Amino acid sequence: MSNLIKIENGIAAVATDDWSLVQLPETHVEERKQAGKVVLFKLTGESTVTEEQIANTVIPATGKVVVPLSVFVERNNELTERIAKGEVGVWLATHELLEYLIQQQANLNQLPIIAIFVERFADGRIFTRYGYKNELRAFGDVLRDQLFFLKRNGFTSFLIRKDRSAAEAIASLNDFSKPYQGAVDIPEPVFRRYHRGA
Amino acid sequence: MYKYDEIDQQIVDERVAQYRDQVRRYLAGELSEDEFRPLRLQNGLYIQRHAPMLRIAVPYGMLSSKQLRKLGDIAKKYDKGYGHFSTRQNLQLNWPKLEDTPDILAELATVQMHAIQTSGNCIRNITTDQFVGIAPDEVIDPRAMAEIIRQWSTFHPEFALLPRKFKIAVSGTKQDRAIVQAHDIGLEFYQDHHNRVAVRVWVGGGLGRTPILGSVIREHLEWQHALTYCEAIIRVYNLHGRRDNMFKARIKILTKALGINEFRNQVEAEWTYLKDGPNTITEAELARVAKHFEAMPYENLPAHDAGFDAAIASNPAFAAWVKRCVHAHRQPGYRAVTLSLKPHGKAPGDITSEQMWAVADLADEFSFGELRSSHEQNLILADVKLSDLFKLWEKARAQGLATPNIGLLTDIICCPGGDFCSLANAKSIPIAEAIQMKFDDLDYLHDIGDIELNISGCMNACGHHHVGHIGILGVDKDGSEWYQVTIGGKQGNDASLGTVIGPSFSAEEMPGVVEKLIEVYLRERTPEERFIDTVRRIGVPPFKAHVYAKDEVGA
Numbered sequence: 211m212s213n214l215i216k217i218e219n220g221i222a223a224v225a226t227d228d229w230s231l232v233q234l235p236e237t238h239v240e241e242r243k244q245a246g247k248v249v250l251f252k253l254t255g256e257s258t259v260t261e262e263q264i265a266n267t268v269i270p271a272t273g274k275v276v277v278p279l280s281v282f283v284e285r286n287n288e289l290t291e292r293i294a295k296g297e298v299g300v301w302l303a304t305h306e307l308l309e310y311l312i313q314q315q316a317n318l319n320q321l322p323i324i325a326i327f328v329e330r331f332a333d334g335r336i337f338t339r340y341g342y343k344n345e346l347r348a349f350g351d352v353l354r355d356q357l358f359f360l361k362r363n364g365f366t367s368f369l370i371r372k373d374r375s376a377a378e379a380i381a382s383l384n385d386f387s388k389p390y391q392g393a394v395d396i397p398e399p400v401f402r403r404y405h406r407g408a
Numbered sequence: 409m410y411k412y413d414e415i416d417q418q419i420v421d422e423r424v425a426q427y428r429d430q431v432r433r434y435l436a437g438e439l440s441e442d443e444f445r446p447l448r449l450q451n452g453l454y455i456q457r458h459a460p461m462l463r464i465a466v467p468y469g470m471l472s473s474k475q476l477r478k479l480g481d482i483a484k485k486y487d488k489g490y491g492h493f494s495t496r497q498n499l500q501l502n503w504p505k506l507e508d509t510p511d512i513l514a515e516l517a518t519v520q521m522h523a524i525q526t527s528g529n530c531i532r533n534i535t536t537d538q539f540v541g542i543a544p545d546e547v548i549d550p551r552a553m554a555e556i557i558r559q560w561s562t563f564h565p566e567f568a569l570l571p572r573k574f575k576i577a578v579s580g581t582k583q584d585r586a587i588v589q590a591h592d593i594g595l596e597f598y599q600d601h602h603n604r605v606a607v608r609v610w611v612g613g614g615l616g617r618t619p620i621l622g623s624v625i626r627e628h629l630e631w632q633h634a635l636t637y638c639e640a641i642i643r644v645y646n647l648h649g650r651r652d653n654m655f656k657a658r659i660k661i662l663t664k665a666l667g668i669n670e671f672r673n674q675v676e677a678e679w680t681y682l683k684d685g686p687n688t689i690t691e692a693e694l695a696r697v698a699k700h701f702e703a704m705p706y707e708n709l710p711a712h713d714a715g716f717d718a719a720i721a722s723n724p725a726f727a728a729w730v731k732r733c734v735h736a737h738r739q740p741g742y743r744a745v746t747l748s749l750k751p752h753g754k755a756p757g758d759i760t761s762e763q764m765w766a767v768a769d770l771a772d773e774f775s776f777g778e779l780r781s782s783h784e785q786n787l788i789l790a791d792v793k794l795s796d797l798f799k800l801w802e803k804a805r806a807q808g809l810a811t812p813n814i815g816l817l818t819d820i821i822c823c824p825g826g827d828f829c830s831l832a833n834a835k836s837i838p839i840a841e842a843i844q845m846k847f848d849d850l851d852y853l854h855d856i857g858d859i860e861l862n863i864s865g866c867m868n869a870c871g872h873h874h875v876g877h878i879g880i881l882g883v884d885k886d887g888s889e890w891y892q893v894t895i896g897g898k899q900g901n902d903a904s905l906g907t908v909i910g911p912s913f914s915a916e917e918m919p920g921v922v923e924k925l926i927e928v929y930l931r932e933r934t935p936e937e938r939f940i941d942t943v944r945r946i947g948v949p950p951f952k953a954h955v956y957a958k959d960e961v962g963a
Binding site for chain 2 (some may be wrong): 353355358360361362363382385386387388391392393397398400401402404
């Protein structure tokens, strides 16, 4: 049973997942994902992913794959043909910056899917807007009570955490009918959408 | 005040339904403790020492009599018959049952109230000056903007899970009473030299463990851009604020780390994407909301009232109350009145259901059916006729709401502390009560004059102790409760943070310590000099010397 919810043409439904997620191999280097240091990464360009990990990542030879951002950037030559065929997507860790992707791939819309790994369910750094039209997927600690916010931030598909039901979670996409502020899904705030009397 | 239309009502109704289902799933074991925590917190529900604590939003402190009556009913039905006004102008219930909280929210929704975002790492209740709209020194009434900001921040999808809580204050007066410099964002509205409404934007202020006064990030912002500019600030914070250490997660730490200039550059860069976008406020929207805050239908009254003057002359107790609890009004013949929630020996900010009902009646009879809560934890009737003051005083006195101590030593600002709050290191209410009892002589209190005493039970500083003229902070030393004392803090345009006078004291010593501080002031003051001015003039050492003198307390 698929645990993927997809919004297509404004309608949300449980859908089959035709993308394979490519993971980085385990590393023994201590991970440094403290947000305080993310600022440092940005300033110094220091990477959280090792060259060895990138080199050792196994990319399936065929089929549609979503690869880690570092692999997409460092091993882009191997993927050129498949990117052109629309068989490659990219996933970003919570703290990774979109700018890094754009340096490699100026036209984001050449990617059929971008996925964002939601690291802890309470982490909101993922909620940032992207000027991007294709599938934007949340995966990781994705739970129903965050779906409404994720949708409003432009996410169009949601891989619900394995131990929870996508069929139940789907209802929460419609928790509120007329949100106040403009966001990605509905850019205009309520005062521009409705005539509100005095 | 602002009244909901169908859209506002639908949002709070849908919130009740959403929250009810979240509680159901939690009780059914479908949501773990960790998963439920941010959900309940965003709804103002803490799990505390004795029971959950529910914090109900009072947007920028405005309440109708109908709402207060309902709050009294709720406190009676679901709690122990009283509530507590907090330093964010909200009302807290200390003893509700978790299972009842969905029903409480449903009842609140019937009077256009809610508990949305009163806690959690999101944008909290917008606060302002309790004399908003009526203060003689007000340049701009910021309530319409506060309401527009409230709506924009409600369930803002991008800012639902910030690194830490986020507090916004608005102000439109010459003399700041909203402590804009102690907020994550402070919006100071003023009239620019083209006579247009503009905003001076402060950022990165906050009390808590690391008290920092804010910096001006933008001197002049046209009001239309208030939302998009806040969005740019909070987006930069959301991306780069620390999430690894909750004690370093507030925006003030980020602005300090980057420096205000670098932070400003990043915000301005982000703002270029948002400026003039859909969230730009329209003239029509401002006009729509501002209609709700038009002046009350005042009578044309003379500036003086003979009956009032006679009562002042003949009744010293009434005169003392007028001196402390009655405030200037821009409309001739009207005054604002503070109902003191600081009777001596009671927990500051506490109010019973009976008192809530009585205040609702007073608001209906004397003040157009509206009232305000203040961050000093009192209630205000904003529009009372001079000729009604005596009658109001008698009725308020009968309810124990007319202690003439506003702005005096016993008008203590105090968090719930260790009696209720699970974060606290130490109790705060018993300290407040002991100090109030020590200074129970009203003549002595009036002689001491204007002074602000703030008590926080821990460094989270809900009692704003850093900006108290005297600040008391509960600290934990080897498992027992101690109190650290600061002096010289101040809110307002010339805000300052207090200085620690020395080693901390036991609870029993605290009333004596305050007395010693007052003794130094009374000895050293020049005529007309307030406590804070004396501290600023002579510095901390004379106070310290007297408090810690041998054979005396704290030696």
